[in-house]
Amino acid sequence: MSNPLVEARQVIKRYGNVEVLRGVDFTVQQGEVACLIGPSGSGKSTFLRCINHLEKIDGGTLTVGGDFIGYRQQGNKLHELRENEIAAKREKIGMVFQRFNLFAHKTALENVIEAPIVVKGEKRQEAMEHARSLLARVGLSHRVDAYPAELSGGQQQRVAIARALAMRPELMLFDEPTSALDPELVGEVLDVMRDLARDGMTMIVVTHEMGFAREVGKTIAFMDEGVVVEHGTPERLFTAPRHPRTRAFLSKVL
Ligand code: ADP
Ligand code: MG
16 A cells, blocks of 8 residues: 655755756655665755755655654745754654764764754663664674774764664665765675665665665666656666666666
8 A cells, every 4th residue: 555655746946046856756655665866966965855854845745754754845835844843853754874974072872872862852771772772783782882983984884874763763864875985885884774674664765876776675766957757666767767868877877
């Protein structure tokens, strides 16, 4: 049964006079993984930022979540939500960036407990227990007391994923999570993401890792020049792309 967690219809986003999103249509169903691929500058990060309420849209509608996240942006009307309401919604959405942005002066464990304690008011003991289980889940039980500088890029990114999960998100957004990593460290991060997907987490993943997209993505959307040019199952999109721009892009990256 169809149960969209994110549904974008003709989403427009401008910076000044430049229309960066020019009518994006996009859907991700609850419990599914949607991968977003496309050339640099096509608007992928901007679109994720709109979903996460870091940007306001200038047109179209963007519905995020059912009962648990629950907001609908309609053109610039979303601003009727107050700042504290927006913050409450954003707590339900975890985001992982290309750059891990961990607090350098905090250990892995301290990084993971920070938001649950500060933002959600969780008790320290409870937050610590949860953080330890999340760090175990990303394969870092042995590194809970390490500082970011003592960790590899892949380990830091896994801490960043644990940190996002600590807020018990209903939706996870990944913006090129492996692009800043040395090639030999990419696999360990993708393994963690694959595991999350298997557990039923709803995820939108912007990635250049076509192997991952093909294996884990339930749907793939190809974005170019501010629109989703086409979308489909990985099988269909990778083997029989319909649009010349999709074909041109795939011929360069596959
Ligand atoms: P992608 O993630 O696909 O590489 P982006 O969403 O980062 O693309 O960028 C899409 C376009 O929007 C680019 O042309 C970029 O220069 C422009 N852009 C992104 N953020 C801003 C901003 N804050 N102000 C002005 N232009 C921006
Ligand atoms: Mg980007």
